[in-house]
Amino acid sequence: MIRILLPHHLRQLARVNGEIEIQVEAPVTQTTILDALETNFPMLRGTIRDQVTQERRALVRFFACGEDISHQPPKTSLPDAIATGAEPFFIMGAIAGG
Amino acid sequence: MPKAESNKFVYDGVPGTHQWYDGTQHPWEFKRVWHLEPSLTDPDTVYAGVEDAALFRSTDGGKSWHELSGLRDHETGPKWQPGAGGMCLHTIVLDPSNPERIFIAISAAGAFRTDDGGKTWRPINRGLRSEHIPDPTAEVGHCVHRIAMHPKRPNTLFMQKHWDVMRSDDAGDSWHEVSGNLPSDFGFPIDIHAHEPDTIYVVPIKSDSEHFPPDGKLRVYRSRTGGNKWEELTKGLPQSDCYVNVLRDAMAVDSLDPCGVYFGTTGGQVYASADAGDNWAHIVRDLPAVLSVEVQTLP
Numbered sequence: 001m002i003r004i005l006l007p008h009h010l011r012q013l014a015r016v017n018g019e020i021e022i023q024v025e026a027p028v029t030q031t032t033i034l035d036a037l038e039t040n041f042p043m044l045r046g047t048i049r050d051q052v053t054q055e056r057r058a059l060v061r062f063f064a065c066g067e068d069i070s071h072q073p074p075k076t077s078l079p080d081a082i083a084t085g086a087e088p089f090f091i092m093g094a095i096a097g098g
Numbered sequence: 099m100p101k102a103e104s105n106k107f108v109y110d111g112v113p114g115t116h117q118w119y120d121g122t123q124h125p126w127e128f129k130r131v132w133h134l135e136p137s138l139t140d141p142d143t144v145y146a147g148v149e150d151a152a153l154f155r156s157t158d159g160g161k162s163w164h165e166l167s168g169l170r171d172h173e174t175g176p177k178w179q180p181g182a183g184g185m186c187l188h189t190i191v192l193d194p195s196n197p198e199r200i201f202i203a204i205s206a207a208g209a210f211r212t213d214d215g216g217k218t219w220r221p222i223n224r225g226l227r228s229e230h231i232p233d234p235t236a237e238v239g240h241c242v243h244r245i246a247m248h249p250k251r252p253n254t255l256f257m258q259k260h261w262d263v264m265r266s267d268d269a270g271d272s273w274h275e276v277s278g279n280l281p282s283d284f285g286f287p288i289d290i291h292a293h294e295p296d297t298i299y300v301v302p303i304k305s306d307s308e309h310f311p312p313d314g315k316l317r318v319y320r321s322r323t324g325g326n327k328w329e330e331l332t333k334g335l336p337q338s339d340c341y342v343n344v345l346r347d348a349m350a351v352d353s354l355d356p357c358g359v360y361f362g363t364t365g366g367q368v369y370a371s372a373d374a375g376d377n378w379a380h381i382v383r384d385l386p387a388v389l390s391v392e393v394q395t396l397p
Contacts, residue, residue: 090232
């Protein structure tokens with residue numbers, strides 16, 4: 001299972017608290033994680049990446065194992081720690097309100 | 099070389115870059131002034147906190163402004179990033195017992211302190227925990243919303259953070275949470291009673307994506323214990339269908355006894371309490387969104 005942490009706004013939209021766990025078929029990449037996430041939570045379509053171009057929204061960032069991977073090609077394989085669920089895939093939004 | 103003039107704010111040297119919303123580096127660009135803080139001792143000296151985050155000082159009554167660039171030149175500068183409101187230096191707290199000591203806060207870098215009149219600065223964010231950033235206990239990156247100090251106890255600071263109300267008793271070297279029984283620990287302003295250093299005021303807002311009071315009830319919360327135990331103050335405030343926000347600079351206290359407390363809303367009302375928060379009444383309404391409330395007590 002892949003562990004995913006959403007920013008607060010998207011947790012509200014998806015009606016979840018805390019982490020999400022979903023099944024992702026190998027290879028585990030940004031693309032396959034987001035595909036699975038949007039299949040399980042269709043209300044998130046278009047919020048993390050553009051529905052047409054599939055490009056990451058400018059105010060959303062991805063972190064894996066403490067590293068900012070937002071600018072990696074989205075089909076790059078992610079670390080084993082993400083694939084095994086040892087570490088969460090962290091989706092971070094720009095801080096609202098600050 | 100560009101020359102600083104009245105209402106003209108020019109960064110020292112080559113401004114460099116900070117982190118942008120998407121994690122890339124972005125040039126420092128002056129956008130606006132967020133906060134002016136007059137000197138406690140010299141009527142011609144005033145500090146300005148600006149966006150993109152920097153601290154300026156005028157010693158000629160605002161005719162010219164010069165950056166205290168040791169802050170922006172801090173080694174963590176490239177890691178600072180904007181909140182949704184921009185990367186603003188919004189809080190300036192001067193220490194009445196030590197003219198060399200200044201506290202500032204930046205969204206979203208955190209709090210910083212100088213002990214040498216602004217030449218050098220260090221982050222003072224130990225004890226803050228921000229779940230929405232990659233490293234929740236990072237040295238910088240915290241979205242501090244406001245800091246308040248009572249002049250009689252300058253080593254004690256109270257902070258309203260993006261989430262959490264925090265307290266420090268060692269001039270910011272360490273912080274601990276005092277949110278206690280608040281219905282939400284998200285909010286913007288925080289202020290202190292003029293005569294009681296342990297009586298503090300906040301206005302809880304539902305969440306970072308819902309900038310209105312929980313349950314549509316506009317309630318000021320007062321702690322008489324320096325945090326942790328809070329009482330709701332509602333008399334004279336709308337207790338249904340109220341969806342305004344209270345911004346970080348929009349709360350103030352006067353120096354009367356009993357202490358007067360004032361705050362303005364994004365709905366254009368200004369509320370006042372002449373009895374330290376027990377009873378409230380609006381003294382102005384139908385203004386544009388209130389950004390700042392200041393009180394002057396006339397003799």
